[in-house]
Amino acid sequence: MVRILFLHPDLGIGGAERLVVDAALALKARGHEVSFLTNHHDPTHCFKETSDGTLQVQVVGDWLPRKIFGRFYALCAYLRMMYAALYASFVLSHRENIDVFFCDQISVGVPILKLAKRRPKIIFYCHFPDQLLSIREGYLKSVYRAPLNYLEEFTVGMADVTLVNSKFTLRVFGDTFQRLDVVPDVLYPSLNTQYFDAMQKKIAAMPSMEFGVKACEEIPRNAFIFLDINRYERKKNHALALHSFRLLIDALSAPDSKRCRLIIAGGYDDRVVENVEHYNELRQIVSKLELQENVILLRSPNDDEKFMLLHKAHCLLYTPDNEHFGIVPLEGMYMSKPIIALNSGGPTETIVNNSTGFLCEQQPSKFADAMLQLYKDDALRERMGVMGHKRVQQKFSFEAFTDKLNNIVETVIKPVWTKESSKKKDA
Known part of the structure; x- marks a missing residue:
C-alpha cells in the first residue's frame, strides 16, 4: 500500500477537480491510502466524494488572501500553495509516512515538498501551463508575470514524474517550457x-x-x-x-x-x-x-x-x-x-x-x-x-485510467521500496 497525498489549490467543481478526485478514487480502489490537502473546500460547492467522507480532505491556508486590491490573483494562488506545501512537508510528513505527493495546476510547491521527511516522490499533473491561462494586459502585466512564469518552468522540472492531459497539451508544454529536458507522459482523464x-x-x-x-x-x-x-x-x-x-x-x-x-x-x-x-x-x-x-x-x-x-x-x-x-x-x-x-x-x-x-x-x-x-x-x-x-x-475507460495511473505510482515508488528492503536485509 502506498500513502498518497493530493495537493490541489481549490477543491471545487471543474474539470481539474474532477480529474484529481477520479485519480484519488482510482488509487484508493487499488488499495492505496489517499487524502487531499487544499487551500479551499466548500462542502456545498464540490464533488460529492469530497464531502460525504469517501475522500478525506484537509484545508490549510484559506485565511491567506485570494487577491490584493482586486488584482494579483496568480501571486496569491502561488503563496497559498506554497503555504500548503510547507504544511505538507513539515507537519503532515512528520505525522504520517507519505510516499507520494500528487500535485496539479500550481507547481511552485514542488521544491518545498522535496524537503519533506523520507523524501516522498512527487508527481505533477499539468492540465495546461499556468502562464498561458492569464490574460495579457500590457507591459506591466508582463513584468508582473515574468518571475511567476520563470518559477513555473523551474519548479515543473523538479517533479519526479510529469503528466499532461492530452497530446495537445503535450505539444503546448514543449513549446512553452523550452528550457526543460522533460517529456511528460499523457494520462487522459476518464470517467468514474x-x-x-x-x-x-x-x-x-x-x-x-x-x-x-x-x-x-x-x-x-x-x-x-x-x-x-x-x-x-x-x-x-x-x-x-x-x-x-x-x-x-x-x-x-x-x-x-x-x-x-x-x-x-x-x-x-x-x-x-x-x-x-x-x-x-x-x-x-x-x-x-x-x-x-x-x-x-x-x-x-x-x-x-x-x-x-x-x-x-x-x-x-x-x-x-x-x-x-x-x-x-x-x-x-x-x-x-x-x-x-x-x-x-x-x-x-x-x-x-x-x-x-x-x-x-x-x-x-x-x-x-x-x-x-x-x-x-x-x-x-x-x-x-x-x-x-x-x-x-x-x-477512455476508467479501468484503463486506473491501470496506467497505478502503474505510474508503483514505478515511481519502486526505487524507494527497493532501497528500504535492502536496508532491512542488511540489518
Whole structure:
C-alpha cells in the first residue's frame, strides 16, 4: 500500500477537480491510502466524494488572501500553495509516512515538498501551463508575470514524474517550457463510470423521473434540448452557443422553434468576480437575442442534477477554443449524446468528426448547421450516440485510467521500496 497525498489549490467543481478526485478514487480502489490537502473546500460547492467522507480532505491556508486590491490573483494562488506545501512537508510528513505527493495546476510547491521527511516522490499533473491561462494586459502585466512564469518552468522540472492531459497539451508544454529536458507522459482523464451506470439503473427503474432541477420543471415533455456544460468563464465561450442557437431558431418553423431549448449549466462561485460578471453578461445576451423563453442559465448543478441534464438532453454543445482536454464531451458520449465542439485542442482527440459528433469552426453558422442536422435526423443522432458510448468504453475507460495511473505510482515508488528492503536485509 502506498500513502498518497493530493495537493490541489481549490477543491471545487471543474474539470481539474474532477480529474484529481477520479485519480484519488482510482488509487484508493487499488488499495492505496489517499487524502487531499487544499487551500479551499466548500462542502456545498464540490464533488460529492469530497464531502460525504469517501475522500478525506484537509484545508490549510484559506485565511491567506485570494487577491490584493482586486488584482494579483496568480501571486496569491502561488503563496497559498506554497503555504500548503510547507504544511505538507513539515507537519503532515512528520505525522504520517507519505510516499507520494500528487500535485496539479500550481507547481511552485514542488521544491518545498522535496524537503519533506523520507523524501516522498512527487508527481505533477499539468492540465495546461499556468502562464498561458492569464490574460495579457500590457507591459506591466508582463513584468508582473515574468518571475511567476520563470518559477513555473523551474519548479515543473523538479517533479519526479510529469503528466499532461492530452497530446495537445503535450505539444503546448514543449513549446512553452523550452528550457526543460522533460517529456511528460499523457494520462487522459476518464470517467468514474460506476456512478453513471448506477444512475442509469435508477432511471430504468423509474422511467418517469423528472429533471430534479427546479429551473427546468416547466420545460415541455416534447422539448428538444441542447445542453452546454462549462464554468461561467469568458474563455468557455458560452456566447457561441447562444448566437448559434439564435440562428437555429430562425431556421425552424414556429412550432419547432417553440420546442427547442438551450440549457447552459455552469460552475459558479460568487467569490469569483468573473463568474458573477460573465453570468450577467450571458443574461444580457439572452435578452438581446430575445431567447428568454428558450434558454435556461443554471448555476452549479450538483452531480445528480448534472446527470439528469445529460440524460434528458438530445445533444451536447462544447464551445471552448483550444481546450486542454475537456471531460464534458466524454460524459456526453458515455451518455450516448452526439457532441458538437470546436475543431481545436483536446476535443479533436476525443470526438471523431461525423462519427461521434461534429467538429466545427468557431462560427455560429457552422454550429447552427450541425445543430439543425441533428435536430432533423433522429437516426443520425442515435447512431452518433451509440458510437460515442463505444468510443469512451474503448479509449477512455476508467479501468484503463486506473491501470496506467497505478502503474505510474508503483514505478515511481519502486526505487524507494527497493532501497528500504535492502536496508532491512542488511540489518
